[in-house]
Amino acid sequence: RRSRLTAPRHSLRGHRTGQLDASMATANLENQLHSAQKNLLFLQREHASTLKGLHAEIRRLQQHCTDLTYELTLKSSEQTGDAPSRSSELQKRCEELEAQLKVQEKENAELLRELEQKSAMTAVLENTIREREKRYLEELKVKSHKLNMLSSELEQRAGTIAYLTSQLHATKRKLLSSSGTSEGSPSGSPVASYKPAPPRDKLPETPRRRMKKSLSAPLHPEFDEVYRLGAESRKLLLREPVDAMPDPTPFLLARESAEMHLVKERPLVIPPIASDRSSSEQHSPAREKQHKVHVGVAHRIHHGASPQAPPEVETLAVDQVNGGKVVRKNSGTDRTV
Incomplete structure (x- = not known):
């Protein structure tokens, strides 16, 4: 019984599903048909508007x-009477234009020739400028090298002059000290025992060294106040540049002279010979720091004197010429160079 009841149920379900599928298919078809009709109607409207515009354009073009055509007929009717004069005018106009064309062609040819000449001159000038620039650079290199060599030689000579000047002053002080000891007033001043150092070899010139030298060199050399003791044990104020170099002319002239004379030195140039009491006190660092004198370019000599020291007689021990014989003063502490 159960199998008999279930069979009709399955058949009813299948029939219902078939009907639903058919109804859905018909609905889809109806929707598609409706959309196609809408599209067709839109296309028809667009086509009608396009045709309308085309007809309007055709009518405008026809007008x-x-x-x-009317204007052409009028012009042709007007030109039929004066056709020969019109043709002659056109011919004259053509001849004028041809003449102008020939003139322009000649001018263009002349301009082209001038352009070629100027381009050739420009090339020659460029080559000349390159050669001159190359020559100028070579000359500049040679001159800069020569300038560097001359500057280095000048610095070496300046150092040599400073060294010789310091030696000259040291020699004069030694001669003064030797003459003082011969008279019975020995001196132990460090000025007499000062030995100037020879000028150092110049270091190779470099751009950094030149820059440092140019930055370190003052534009306006200031003046320092240097106190020296004179022959009467009094302070003398001397104003001189910081890097002032003594004049080496007397030293150079002394080498060329045939005989030497006894010359009294000024107290501003060479300090006096200190006494025994002052020589014992001159080793004090405070007294050495108080009295400083510039000698040459890079040499400093510290000296000092006691205010109680009696004035010393400034003498110079030199060679004396006596009838072709040279007589030299000798003393126990003679340190002449």
Whole structure:
């Protein structure tokens, strides 16, 4: 019984599903048909508007064509009477234009020739400028090298002059000290025992060294106040540049002279010979720091004197010429160079 009841149920379900599928298919078809009809209606409207615009354009062109035809007929009727004069005018105009064309061609040819000449001159000038620039650079290199060599030689000579000047002053002080000891007033001043150092070899010139030298060199050398003791044990104020170098002319002239004379030195140039009491006190660092004198370019000599020291007689021990014989003063502490 159960199998008999279930069979009709399955058949009813299948029939219902078939009906639903058919109804859905018909609905889809109806929707598609409706959309196709809408699209067709839209296309028809667009086509009608396009045709309307085309017809309007055709009518406008036809009107324009009729107007042009009318104008052409009028012009042709006017030109039939003066056709020979019109042709002669056109021929004259053509001849004038041809003459102008020939003139322009000649001018263009002349301009082209001038352009070629100027381009050739420009090339020659460029080559000349390159050669001159190359020559100028070579000359500049040679001159800069020569300038560097001359500057280095000048610095070496300046150092040599400073060294010789310091030696000259040291020699004069030694001669003064030797003459003082011969008279019975020995001196132990460090000025007499000062030995100037020879000028150092110049280091190779470099751009950094030149820059440092140019930055370190003052534009306006200031003046320092240097106190020296004179022959009467009094302070003398001397104003001189910081890097002032003594004049080496007397030293150079002394080498060329045939005989030497006894010259009294000024107290401003060479300090006096200190006494025994002052020589014992001159080793004090405070007294050495108080009295400083510039000698040459890079040499400093510290000296000092006691205010109680009696004035010393400034003498110079030199060679004396006596009838072709040279007589030299000798003393126990003679340190002449």
